[in-house]
Amino acid sequence: MMNIALLVWRQKNRADKGRFERYEAKDISHEMSFLEMLDVVNEGLIKDGKEPIAFDHDCREGICGMCSQVINGTPHGPAERTTVCQLHMRNFKDGDVIYIEPWRAKAFPVIKDLIVDRSALDRIIQAGGYISVHTGGVPDANAILISKPDADTAMDAAECIGCGACVAACPNGSAMLFTSAKVIHLANLPQGKIEAVRRVCMMTEAMQKEGFGACSNHYECQAACPKGIKVSFISALNREFVKAQFK
Amino acid sequence: MKFINFSNHLVGKKLIMAFTGIFLFFFVSVHLIGNSSIFFGPDGINAYTQKLHSMPALVWIFRLIMIAFFSIHIYFGIQLYLENKDSKPVPYAVKKSLRATFASKNMIWTGISIAVFLIYHLLHFTFRVISVGPLGVDSMQRPDVYSMVLAGLTEIPSLIIYIFGLTALVLHLSHGIQSLFQTAGITTENMQTSVIKASNAAAVIIFIGYLAIPAAIIAGILKY
Amino acid sequence: MILDGNCPNGLLHEKWDIRRHELKLVSPANRRKFKIIVVGTGLAGASAAATLGELGYNVEAFCYQDSARRAHSIAAQGGINAAKNYPNDGDSIYHLFYDTIKGGDFRSREANVYRLAMISNNIIDQCVAQGVPFARDYAGYLDNRSFGGSQVSRTFYARGQTGQQLLLGAYSALSRQVKAGTVKLYPRTEMLDIIVIDGEAKGIIVRDLVTGEIRGHSADSVCLCTGGYSNAFSLSSNAMGSNITATFRAYKKGAYFANPCYTQIHPTCIPASGDYQSKLTLMSESLRNDGRVWVPKKTGDKRPANDITEDERDYYLERKYPSYGNLAPRDISSRAAKEVCDEGRGVGPGGRGVYLDFADSIKRLGEDTIRQRYGNLFEMYERITGEDAYKQPMRIYPAPHYTMGGLWVDYNLESNIKGLFILGEANFSDHGANRLGASALMQGLADGYFVIPYTIADYLAKTKPGKVTITHPEFKKSLDETSSLMERLLSINGKKTVNEFHRELGKIMWDNVGMTRSEASLKKTLEEIPLIRQEFWKNVKVSGAGSELNQELEKACRVADFLEFAELMAWDALQRDESCGGHFRVEHQMPDGEAKRNDEEFCYVAAWEYKGIGKTPELHKEPLTFESIKLAVRSYK
Structure with a gap:
């Protein structure tokens, strides 16, 4: 059991200025997840007649990409390749002071407390993050052969859960890692190559329009990514982009 | 391009930075090789200078290209810096750097430092309006660059400015070189560590190479 | 009242063709005049909204999450079944059909299940065309694995993230339609009521979860794709937000709720560690392909797993069900685990757990192969428990996971309220009393991509567009x-x-x-x-x-x-x-x-009609008739 002090960003709504508030989390078990610890704090706040801390979460098994907190200056907290919901309190010790902040980026306005609006990522996908196939009328699945290395690379890229930690970690608030993961997932597949030129241009342009910054190759994104999406995908996106200029 | 306005596109801009960066790096390297002729004494560097002066058209074409590249690199560099800053309007109260380095985070400042140093350097050795007097001629009637450099680099203030400029350069290059490989889409996953190492090594070689000249002067290896 | 499932007449394998021939069509020019509401953007909802949008209908899609991509279908790990018979191991549409209906303990509608098995092949084709990165072999062909309740390898998978990859496929199709302007998305919006006018579903009431605004949306037809109700157990493998509200409010407005007692308890979840536990994390059942389930023979044996010798271990699934062994169906495995724990032979804190041991597979295949197959699951297990499953066996325990029951629908997926269609886990139709692994993804996508586009057209063709607006009382x-x-x-x-x-x-x-x-x-x-x-x-x-x-x-x-x-x-x-x-x-x-x-x-099928809070609901029965198969004892021994 341990006692921990939390400094949590509280912001009533988009217009509110926001501030940090301090809470004491008492008798926290090492086996708890970070969000379960916040649950306990919130139960206490409710009983004290205060407003609980609002935070995004859903599947709590590290796959839906909903949870989004910067913990002591690191998106998703100190454990590598781990979402907040999968972060367990054994990563902390008694007496720790923990800062909890929302994702910060121009493209991610704060809605309330730790909840931000990430719809900009959806709009990047809408700009071209798909293969324009109709339902039905497709060939047999085994008619499209894909070499194992290509399939594996596509899968590596497709693991992105769209949580936005890359944007949160990036000093430029850039969504290049997110965008590149989708571009490279599809560009590695024969059925996705057909639209590759259009896709890379449309998606990066959409990213710019949403107010995300450019990539300065700090590689903070890869370090923060809970799924280990690699910055080599950004290089590959750039390659696709260069290729697109000659087509 | 069918879909986009290249110079207003955030990847396009980065590619322009990378492309101009390659030439600037190339220039820095050639300049170092040229300067290293000083180690052959007056016969080295003075002959080199005379050779260059005998082809004024070529030198001016080269200078204009360099001015253009510098301007483009600086223009887009500042633009990107401002845009990127705008994309992250609210800073974190606590922020840990996971992979970002001092060099990567301060490209704008090392870049500006290099630009300022460059102006000083041009005023110092090219236009000679600071400290060193008019360029003399050596015994063989060649421009006596050798003596000028020796005079210029033995003064403590200018020596400090040179070390400052070179420090900015080494930081800028160490991130810039590997960054251009990444931006141009050359780096693959397997190459990444090597590219970063090679980038740092190249930057350090340039740094040591340039620093070797004042060091040799102070150590008395190069003398009148 | 005796309910009629509205199944087509004819031979089993011809039924769907016959029905498709009977169903009316809506001409392309008229489709945009019809507005369809789709609630939920999981596999069923996203695939339905995308496909209906692509056909030219005017679709509004709602989800409570901040993005359509986060629906809980994303958490399915293991895979999706299809009767492709690529491994040439004797599979067929009929086999998949029979396994599914037997797996459901003969409590599902024959015609529905057969259609599902037929469509399963189209789903794989569709997903590959969308760019879903299914596992491949070195020749570039699709790879298959085996799964609980089946003796063939018919499960397609994408590492341990098949649900996520399929949902991202459907989400990308949906995104394409959003761009095309045929689908309007309403994320962070929760449905709180359904509007039924003259026995037909004509709209919904939603709450904007950001502003708190409560407003109505009218439509010509409503599709509920809102998943299951495992969270009735509070602790389950479902997402924290998964809820019964949408389907329950439809039930309160007259839709029949079928077989609510059919709930599935998944055998391989990580055991709870304390009272604060907010949810249970599931480990893919595919782990049972290479893991052996055991408990100590002695009760109260508290020694570390590795100290318990081979002859002191009880591999109870292999002992009780020799032909299926560790791959026995979910309900049987779950109950067997509860039994041994009730006997006091459970392991871990509180004695509610059994071992899932990979030592033999690691010896046989090497740690690398195991890592390749289940690496992310082992990582997840370590993150949660702090234990390394390469070195010591995993501890698992059953947890509520999937609900076979749901709103009653006929063969066309239409509830007893006209114009109200229920898709995916939210309906009751295809899994009977128990669902086999890798079948939920199949059903969600079958309903959304390949059933609803046909059946909803039939309803719409018989109605006038825009009959009701939100000004209706x-x-x-x-x-x-x-x-x-x-x-x-x-x-x-x-x-x-x-x-x-x-x-x-x-x-x-x-x-x-x-x-x-x-x-x-x-x-x-x-x-x-x-x-x-x-x-x-x-x-x-x-x-x-x-x-x-x-x-x-x-x-x-x-x-x-x-x-x-x-x-x-x-x-x-x-x-x-x-x-x-x-x-x-x-x-x-x-x-x-x-x-x-x-x-x-x-x-x-027990379909319940709402009669008021706390009042006994009225039971309606839909008799299950089996024309093509004989009821048999569901034995996995």
């Missing part, structure tokens, strides 16, 4: 009711939090309506739930206001519905006086403890 009435419900919840200002009530309900449900049920436990539940419900409405504390983002209010609405719905689960479990699939009544078991069905009396 029903909208006003429902808006007022919904608003006053919110106000009521906010005004109670009691002493207990919503979570406390949810946990209390969950415990009762898990203990009494969980893996095993008895007449006594069910009757007790029916007495206890109304008491909790009463206390809830007197003593719950919901902080904040209605006109803002208020997660407590969201939760309170959902738990309030669970508190009513849980009673329906118990009613259904009580009336179904037999054991079948996921529904195990202790009174009805074989001498060896297997579920004992009663086909004479209970070979029907």
